[in-house]
Amino acid sequence: MKWFWTLSFLLACTATHRLIAAEVKIAETDRGFQLLVDQKPFAIKGAGGDGDKELLAASGANAFRTWGIGDDTKERLDEAQKHGLKVALGIWLGHARHGFNYDDPAQVAKQLADAKAAVLKFKDHPAVLLWGVGNEMEGFEATTDPKVWQAVNDVARMIGEVDPHHPTMTVIAEIGGDKLPSIQKYCPDVDVVGINSYGGVQSIPERFANAGLDKPYIVTEFGPPGTWEIQNNEWGVPLELTSTEKASIYQAAYQKLAADPHCLGSFAFTWGFKQEATATWFGMFLPDGTKVAAVDAMTEAWSGKPPENLCPRIDLLEVVDKPIVEPNMPIEARLKVVDPEGKQPQVKWVLFREMEEFNTMGDYRPPPPTFPEAITKAGPTGVTVKMPQVPGNYRLFAYVHDGDGGGAVANVPLKVAGEVSMEALARGRKVPVPFTVYADDMNGSPYAASGYMGESAAIKLNEKSTTEPHSGKTCLEVIYDKADGWGGVVWQSPANDWGDRPGGFDLSAADTLQIWARGEHGGERVKFGFGLIDRDKPFYDTAKGEIEVTLTSQWQRFKIPLVRHNAGRIKTGFYWTLGGQGKPVTFYLDDIAFIKSDE
Numbered sequence: 129m130k131w132f133w134t135l136s137f138l139l140a141c142t143a144t145h146r147l148i149a150a151e152v153k154i155a156e157t158d159r160g161f162q163l164l165v166d167q168k169p170f171a172i173k174g175a176g177g178d179g180d181k182e183l184l185a186a187s188g189a190n191a192f193r194t195w196g197i198g199d200d201t202k203e204r205l206d207e208a209q210k211h212g213l214k215v216a217l218g219i220w221l222g223h224a225r226h227g228f229n230y231d232d233p234a235q236v237a238k239q240l241a242d243a244k245a246a247v248l249k250f251k252d253h254p255a256v257l258l259w260g261v262g263n264e265m266e267g268f269e270a271t272t273d274p275k276v277w278q279a280v281n282d283v284a285r286m287i288g289e290v291d292p293h294h295p296t297m298t299v300i301a302e303i304g305g306d307k308l309p310s311i312q313k314y315c316p317d318v319d320v321v322g323i324n325s326y327g328g329v330q331s332i333p334e335r336f337a338n339a340g341l342d343k344p345y346i347v348t349e350f351g352p353p354g355t356w357e358i359q360n361n362e363w364g365v366p367l368e369l370t371s372t373e374k375a376s377i378y379q380a381a382y383q384k385l386a387a388d389p390h391c392l393g394s395f396a397f398t399w400g401f402k403q404e405a406t407a408t409w410f411g412m413f414l415p416d417g418t419k420v421a422a423v424d425a426m427t428e429a430w431s432g433k434p435p436e437n438l439c440p441r442i443d444l445l446e447v448v449d450k451p452i453v454e455p456n457m458p459i460e461a462r463l464k465v466v467d468p469e470g471k472q473p474q475v476k477w478v479l480f481r482e483m484e485e486f487n488t489m490g491d492y493r494p495p496p497p498t499f500p501e502a503i504t505k506a507g508p509t510g511v512t513v514k515m516p517q518v519p520g521n522y523r524l525f526a527y528v529h530d531g532d533g534g535g536a537v538a539n540v541p542l543k544v545a546g547e548v549s550m551e552a553l554a555r556g557r558k559v560p561v562p563f564t565v566y567a568d569d570m571n572g573s574p575y576a577a578s579g580y581m582g583e584s585a586a587i588k589l590n591e592k593s594t595t596e597p598h599s600g601k602t603c604l605e606v607i608y609d610k611a612d613g614w615g616g617v618v619w620q621s622p623a624n625d626w627g628d629r630p631g632g633f634d635l636s637a638a639d640t641l642q643i644w645a646r647g648e649h650g651g652e653r654v655k656f657g658f659g660l661i662d663r664d665k666p667f668y669d670t671a672k673g674e675i676e677v678t679l680t681s682q683w684q685r686f687k688i689p690l691v692r693h694n695a696g697r698i699k700t701g702f703y704w705t706l707g708g709q710g711k712p713v714t715f716y717l718d719d720i721a722f723i724k725s726d727e
Contacts, residue, residue: 420536589607
């Protein structure tokens with residue numbers, strides 16, 4: 129039986145080894161600072177985002193960053209360990225603009241307790257590199273709230289007490305105003321300053337040194353200049369760089385930061401796709417997962433050599449004549465693309481309605497509508513677009529694919545002249561059914577879950593819960609963390625609008641709003657509905673419906689009829705509300721869609 133005990137001992141040692149946390153320290157050198165992982169120098173070569181982690185590791189990176197703790201945190205840490213990556217594990221702290229009140233001791237105490245629970249749960253995972261305490265929670269004004277910094281330091285102090293093996297970092301939006309002096313004054317327990325910087329990233333080393341902090345820094349987001357930092361066109365919308373132009377910015381920023389001995393490393397943003405300002409502004413991948421030249425640039429920066437297959441290069445996208453035309457008139461554009469391997473890339477042309485707001489401060493926004501019928505003639509070198517009838521701003525995209533996983537993208541703003549009349553906006557854009565409001569395989573909902581009501585600070589939405597989804601891999605978890613009061617969330621088009629701006633969709637092809645829902649325990653009382661905006665607003669919902677239900681612990685399908693209603697413009701596509709039920713309430717939603725009933 130000796131072999132049995134030997135094997136058991138080896139297995140036990142292996143299991144124990146998997147649970148041993150990395151020992152991460154910050155050493156001060158005669159030139160600056162150095163991050164040590166298990167006593168070995170570790171310069172962060174990382175990215176933030178949900179893109180392919182196997183490709184991230186293969187590209188020469190050694191870390192990625194998260195912004196908060198979720199149901200998938202363990203899975204993400206395990207994936208990092210599998211590919212030899214470390215994780216700067218984020219702990220999300222509340223933002224005042226989202227309804228968090230740092231003057232409320234109960235909210236602040238709960239936030240600290242939640243952070244401690246997360247640290248205790250994940251501190252021994254070998255993939256953890258450091259803790260990111262908050263992200264841009266200080267806001268964007270020149271003067272910040274000392275109570276925010278005090279809350280940050282309380283979390284950092286707690287982490288130092290329960291997990292001395294991993295440093296703490298707090299992440300701020302740029303370094304202007306009183307941000308760095310406030311960290312120096314109020315946050316002695318924060319080890320590292322994390323900085324999100326775009327247009328000004330290459331000047332961070334000099335500006336940070338001039339601030340005189342006795343802490344190192346990490347640039348936690350960098351990429352192309354933001355919409356707030358770049359030139360606007362003649363009618364006031366920002367001009368986006370091509371993916372080719374962005375690539376050189378990523379590489380130059382990385383090299384500048386890597387040369388600064390006070391910088392422990394950097395995270396490129398975003399290793400994935402994000403709808404922010406446009407569909408492609410910050411993404412290092414296209415919405416379909418195809419890499420663009422920023423990935424090639426960072427691969428060369430991280431590994432010292434470029435990938436074997438390079439992305440196509442866009443040399444030109446321009447309008448042939450004028451970018452402003454009358455309704456229903458054509459616009460031509462021409463494109464010059466070169467593939468480094470000599471292949472003939474494929475080009476897909478897409479016309480989007482322009483976003484109504486560009487500086488969203490990182491908040492999620494749904495993708496705007498597209499107009500496939502507007503593309504009348506298309507090819508790899510150009511396109512003819514018949515512009516829509518409704519006056520307003522649009523943006524034409526050229527998506528390029530080389531067939532081997534490489535892509536490129538460029539866009540140009542266009543405009544339909546004329547005033548937007550009430551008659552033209554009387555109906556939303558007509559869409560076919562089923563028309564999905566929420567499902568787990570979506571790139572983005574046509575409606576944004578942006579209308580928080582009632583006790584908004586008590587509401588949490590987790591769009592990627594893996595707790596027994598109705599279909600697919602995830603569902604939407606809703607938490608109302610109070611025993612009394614009331615709360616709710618409205619899915620809006622456009623986001624954060626209560627009837628003052630045009631938007632919405634013509635859902636006259638549907639006759640039912642379908643909602644799949646279940647409670648955590650059963651017995652939870654919730655109202656579901658659509659259409660909240662009344663006719664006292666310029667852009668109201670032309671139909672509405674609501675039901676009140678008592679949930680069970682099993683998935684149930686609920687239906688709200690649209691028949692005998694004018695569903696020509698639905699701006700609030702879904703909402704839920706509930707009243708206090710003597711204890712916190714958790715329930716789950718999935719597969720919310722406007723459909724043509726099968727009954």
